[in-house]
Amino acid sequence: MSNELEAFIEYITVTKALSQKSVAAYKSDLLFFEEKLQKPLIELDTKLLFTALEAYDNKRTLNRKLSSINAFFDFCYKSQFLEEKNKIRLSKIPKLLPKFLSYEDIQNGLALIDRSTWIGLRDYALILFLYASGARISEALELGRSDIEGEWLHIRHAKGDKERIVPLAAVAEKAIEAYLQASGFETEHLWCNYRGGKLSRISAYKITQKYLGVSPHVLRHSYATSLIRGGADLRVVQELLGHASLLTTQIYTHIQKQDLKDTVNVYHPITKEQL
Template sequence: MSNELEAFIEYISVTRALSKKSVEAYKGDLSSIEDELQIPLINLESNSVLSFLSKYKNKRTLNRKLSAINAFFDFCYKSHFSAEKTKYKFAKIPKLLPKFLSYKEIQNSLLLIDRNSWLGLRDYALIIFLFASGARISECLALRREDIEDGWLHIRHAKGEKERIVPVAKVALDAISTYLNEKPKENEYVWCNYKGDALSRISAYKITQKYLNVSPHVLRHSYATSLISGGADLRVVQELLGHASLLTTQIYTHIQKQDLKETVEVCHPLA
């Protein structure tokens, strides 16, 4: 790894205090370029960088790499390692509506869960909790008993290390309480596997796939969609989701517009 790249990694680790996962992602993306091309990243010409990136057909993956590269060159320019400020344009990604489930679809799927075992109670509580809180799966799996108090969820391990507090519906809290009372082995984490160890992301994914045929993140989209469709203010939804920028939350306004369009088509005589 070049000296400039080492300095950048130290900068995002110490000065910017990014999470360990974010630092590892930057390090992996940038060091892979230097490893493959055998040239310090700062010395690479634009054609070489773009040639390397051309193998990534997935535009989201490509943009993630470009974001890391732009952050590195911005750091180099501000640190006077480079005389010119280099910035690459991101690939255009078509805006797609986030996949979500209706409340009725989730209700119908919950009926399929056999709650005669503690694992069934866990699956039931996990799905309701994800839909009731809008928590990211990483935030959900880091949940401890003390993180829920008086109907409020204290998310301590949020993305970007930004804590937030979210109200949770009583039905979800009751489901968690019932599950915890039946859980055979104590653990610092709320969600556990059949061995009593902390539940993994893969296991959580298998649970939502089994009953809903979606990833856990779709329940976060479903939470946001329900709020927007119900008339919630966009900035309130932003705070509940823990989005750093309102632009991220605005994707859900497309759903609101679709609801308005359907209402006009059904109710207006000229539609």
């Protein structure tokens, strides 16, 4: 690792106090370029960088790596390692509507679960919980039993190490109580595997895939979509989801606009006129 890169990693770790995951992502991205091209990153020109990026067809992956490079170059310029500030233009990504399920879809999936066993009660409770809280699966799996305080959920291991408190629907709380009582495990983990240990991410994925045919993250999108369609304020949804920026939450306004368009098409008489 070059001296400049080492200084950058120390800067984002200590001064910027980024999370361990963010630091690891930056380090992985930037080391990739130094190791692939066998030169200090600060000596790479734009042509060499794009040569290294040719293997990436996915625009989101490409932009993440370019963002890491730009952050590094910005640090080097401010630290006077570079005389000129380099910045590489990011690839434009179309705003895609996130996949989501309707409440009816989720109810249909829940109806498939055999709740005569504690495993079935757990699967039922987990799906209800994810839809009722909008929690990321990484946040959900780190929860302890004490993090549910009545009708409130305390998410302590949120993205960016930012805690938040969100209301939890009574039906989800009741399902969780039934699952915990039936499991019989004496553990602080909220979501347990069949041995009583902490449920893994892959196991959680298998549960939602089995009954709903989607990943756990789709339930987070479904939560946000239901709120927006119900008329919730965008900034309230931002707070509930734990988004650092309102720009991240604004992708759900596409759903609202589509609902408005559908309403006009159904109810306005002029849309029935033939040209």
